[in-house]
Amino acid sequence: MSSASFEPDRSSTGIDPKVAGLLAYFLGFITGIIFLIVEKQSRFVKFHALQSIAISVIFIVLNIVLGFIPVIGWLLGLILTPLGFILWIALMLLALQGKRFKLPYIGDWAEQQSYKF
Template sequence: MTEQKINPENQEPIVVQENIFTQEDIEKNKTMAGLSYFLFFLPLIVCPESQYAKFHANQALLLLITGIAGNVILGIIPIIGWILMPIFGIGILILGIMGIINGFGGKANPLPIIGKITILK
């Protein structure tokens, strides 16, 4: 859903894209949203019409891509990368736990750092 706000500096409208989910959609699909962090494509198969489940599937896909890319990059870098890899893994684990809690809890909070990107629409 889009919302228009007015820029206070030059009085031009600003279009803001927001994810607004119905309470019915959240209640019906929060289990799928939480499970999406284990298999990101699960909500896309089970409940493809749910915007809430798609939001969490997108967050889980971003987390998977970030984890794989980060491990590949850190694995290529000798010594320093190998030292940073466990710290990066713990960060990805923390983001995954945050996502699971948000999904099962009925919240649509984007993950820190990577959550603003949209791959699945």
């Protein structure tokens, strides 16, 4: 996991890019998709939107799969849920601080894709 702090590039949404980065995580993949569509220039906001989409989808799929596994899957789901909540809060706060915190694998993917959108 790596974190780079810098002054984010301006957002085309008219919102402070740090706030837009936070809001990209707010409702998971929903706000991630919204910010990915409406943001035209800020790679910082696009990065956080893409990372939000990816991590949200991964957590949803994991919860669904674990839900089908009796006992052990349910117990792992009970552990995964609070960890996901903590990660969600941490990612929003890091975006608000202007940091481009890259999750392993997902962060690299989001960074590469942010140049394409």
